[in-house]
Amino acid sequence: MTTLSFDLITSGPVPYTNPGGGPDGGNYYWSDTNLEQDLVYDWIDVEGMSIQLEFPHNDQAADPVDIGFDFPFFDEQYSECIVNPNGWIGFGDDNTEWENTQIPSPSAPRPSILGMWDDLNPNNNIGNGSPSGDVYFYPDPNGQYFVVWWDDVVRWNPDYYGEFDFQIVLYIDGRFRINYREMQGTTNSGTIGYQNGPGTEGTMIAFDQNYVEDGLTLEVDQTGTVDWITLGTETGQMSGQVTGGESFEISVMVNTEGMGPGEYEGAVNVMSDQTQNVSLPVGLTITGDSQTPSLPFIDISGSEHGIVPLPDTVDPLFLAVAERYTHILAPNGDVIPILIQDELTVDQILHARRVLGSYLTDIPGSTWGNNKEPITNAMALSNAILFLLNDEGEYENPDLWELMDAGVDGQDLLGTEIFPEGSGPYMNSSERDATYEEVLHFVHGFGIQNALSSMQNAIMGAMSYAIGNDIYNPLWDLPEEDQDEEYLAMGLECYFGIWAHDPNGDGWCGDHEYAFNTRNEMETGDPALFGIIQGFLGDVWEYTAHLPEGLSGDFTLSWTDDHAYSNRSQYLTDITLSGTQTINIIANAYRNIIMGNDGYNLIFGGGDDDIIYGYGGVDRAIYTGDYGEYAVLLPAEWNDSNLVVMDLVPDRDGMDSLFHFEELEFNGTVYTIESLLGMAGSGAVPNEYALLPNYPNPFNPSTHIRFHLPLHGHTSLEIIDLMGRNIRSIKNNVLPAGVYDMDWDGRTNNGDMATAGIYFIRMVSAQYQNTRKIILLK
Structure with missing residues (x-):
């Protein structure tokens, strides 16, 4: 079965x-x-x-000639060109290749227009072969056009005669x-x-085919771009594949x-190198003047948090409803606006904007x-606004209704x-943070439904099954057209644990709306919606949580009863973190980036490779294993002054990069960074022999x-x-007591690279011997 690969562009x-053909x-x-x-x-x-x-x-071009005007070609302007005897004009360097090839290609003349790129032989200064015919140029005195004319020029090979x-x-x-006036002989041996x-x-x-004929005109024209058309596809991609019989x-x-x-015209172009490109015309008729007010672009770059007062120059209908403004920038240059009333805190505003940004971050x-x-572009094009309102009383605000x-x-x-991380209701789980639900409604209603039809179809299919199997019970007063957005939001809140503490005591999300309240239950009981949420948002939140200045004590990123x-x-x-309070952070198994504050912080690392900044105060990173x-x-010039702690035990603490830390703790024993630097600088003597695990292991090409x-x-x-055979001697001499670090570069005693496989490090001293297995990878 044939599979067609294609790209989509607007024009x-x-x-x-x-x-x-076209567009290219x-x-x-x-x-x-x-x-x-x-x-x-x-x-x-x-x-x-x-x-x-x-x-x-x-095969060599004449000197460059003036065109007589600036000729636009592939977004460049050219005032002169070169003319090559082999049937083409160019706007760059000459190319003496006489044997034509397919294009586009860096080896072919470029940038160029190929009228008949072939091995031609007009009259020239060398005169070898049997040259005949001349080439002329003519700039229009009025600067409207420029002509290059090959006048009865012959092909080089007389066995395959051609006169063009x-x-x-x-x-x-x-x-x-x-324009082809008279093309005699072999005409299927060139590139056009x-x-x-x-x-x-x-x-x-x-290319090497019958195309030209007497009295034929070939014209090439360029269409402009359009900024009023935006495309959405079932995959979110502007390219894809479709198999025969599918859509x-x-x-x-x-x-x-x-x-x-x-009247406005544009086109959606389906482009493929497997078949002829197809252009689908798009017509737009606008009648009358729009009476819907809209916000102009408002610059937020000068504000510390990107939150600014709503300018007095905007439509009074907006000023009657909100006092402040922020936005998220869309890839197409438009914005997704957020209007803010006076009672919301900066922390609340930033939390809402971060959640929106997380929803719109690629996975x-x-x-x-x-x-x-x-x-994101669809949301910006819709001119829809995220309204951050003070409270329910605003639903009776006549100014808001007038705007609507x-x-x-x-x-x-x-x-x-709105209850950001670290707020009282968040920490004691007394209130549900509605940010995730309402912002998802915003993204779904003005983005997903318009630009990602396949996801919307999947939501509808999953919801139908969920309702039929008593997984989703829409509230009795919920309009049918809103059931899909509520089902999606219930699934999201379940997936991210918002109802997992079971505040209603019934194991459901919402007001007995969704039958599960943990991710594991959802994956088993409603796998379709689980797949939709995971397939859109991934496994974790894509925003950085900011803890407030007044928070102190523990904050855990790992689940605990x-x-x-x-x-x-x-x-x-x-x-x-922010402020000067002491906060202890317990990391989780994901890759964490933790930014400290000016307090005394204890950071308990997780199982992945974390990046942790301590900043001010005294900060300690805590690890479960022994120091050895x-x-x-330790920080040095070669590692960008990073302190790196690498767990040599697999699947435990990973490798952490630490900045501005004063202490490390290993299995209850605390080391100051100063003491570790002192040990390294003074050559401190250890208490016992040890051959420590090498790292990395497995490795290629070297290990420490x-x-x-x-x-x-x-x-x-x-x-x-x-077999116990010596492959490489690293050390074999008298050494003073101390701590030693060295590398094996994977080479044998002869300087050759050792073959991939299993080897052993063997250490032998007067009172100690030990062996460790290592694996050299290909």
Whole structure:
């Protein structure tokens, strides 16, 4: 079964009713007089007016000539060109290759227009072979066009005779034509087309095939870009694959902001190198003037938190409702606006904005979250607003209703239902943070439904099953058209543990709406919705939680029975502390980034590779194993002054990068960084012999070996193979007592790379011997 790979782009209107191809990467289309009824053969007669070109060789271009105007070509402007005897003009360096190839290609002439790239032999200064015919150029005195004419130029090989009369015409508006007047003999041995400077974009119209004929005009024209069309697809990608018999949904969204009444044209282009590209016209008619007020772009860059007073210059309807403003920038340059009333705290505002940003962050490799750009752009194009309102009393605010009646749309979130991490209601789990539900409604209603139809279809299918199997019970007063967004929100709150502490005592989420309240239960009982949430948001939150200045004591990112809030915090990975209070952070098994404050902080590392900043105060990183089970790489120039602690026991504490730390604790024993630096600088004598685990292990190409000598004496350190044969002697001499660090670079005593496999480090001293297995990878 055939599988078609394709890309999607938008463009201005297609310049031809029957294009032969396009658009390419330069938004060029082409057609000819055999395809386009309105295109007529139009030879420009310049005989007696044109200037003959002198070629140094039959494969070498003449000196550059002035075009007479700036010719736009693949987003560059060219005032002169070169003409090569082999049937092409270019706007860069010459290319003496006479044997034509396919394009686009960096090895072909570039940037160039190939009228008939073939081994041609016009009259030239070398005169080898049997040259015949001349090449002329003619700039229009009025600066409207420029002509290069190959006048009865022959092919080099007389066994495959050809005599060609054709011209390339450049127009000031960026169009170009190739007119073929009389093409005799072998015409299926050339390349016809055009390509950009790098040779990466362009169109090949013909290659070693029958295409040209007498009286044919080929025209190439460029269409513009359109900023009022945005595409959404079932995958969120602007490229994909579809197998024969299948379909692929494309959503087309338009934004008419700033556009006056009139007719507008654009196109959605399906491009593939496996078949002819297809352009789907998009027509837009705007009548009358829009009466819906809209917010202008408001600069928030000068504010510490990106929150600014709402300018007095905006429409009074907005000023009557809100006092402050912030936004999230969309990839298309538009914004997703957030209007804020006066009673919300900065922490609440930032929390809502972070959650929105997390929803719109790409999750690489996921089913629906791999590319959220179309969703974000769709939300920005909709002009919908996230309203952060003081409390329920605002639902009776006549100014808010007047704004809605004027056509403004959006989603509300009440300040009385926003409880960021570290707030009292969050820590004692007394209130539900509605931020996650309401912001998801915003993303679903104005983004997912418009730009990600496959996800919406999956939600509807999963909901139908859930309702039919008593998994989801919509509230009796919930309109049917809102059931899908509520089902999605219930699933999200279950997935991220918001109801896992079971505040209602019934094991359900919401008001007995969703039958599960933990991620594990959901995965088993409602796998379809579990897959949707995971496929859009991944496993963890993508925002950094900020703990407030007044918080002190423990904050855990690992689930524990002792703290109900850990049902939610276990899905955080990144956290920032503030203030001077003492806060102890317990990391989780994910990769954590922890930013400390100016207090005395104890950081309990997790199982992944963490990055932890202590900042002010006295900060201690705590590890479960003994000191000897870790590699402690002290700050130095070679490691960017990082303190690195690497657990040599697999699947325990990982490798942490620490900054601004004063203490390390290993299995209850505390070491100051100063004392560790002193040990390293003074060559402190250990109490006992030890051959410590090498790291990394397995390795390629080198591994680090550490050993301890409490006494002065002869010591041998060698690498042996499975047969006990010496592969490499690392040390074999008398050594003073001390701590030793060295590397094996994977080479034998002869300097050759050892073959991949199992080896052993063997250490032998007067009173000690030990062996450790190591694995050298390919």
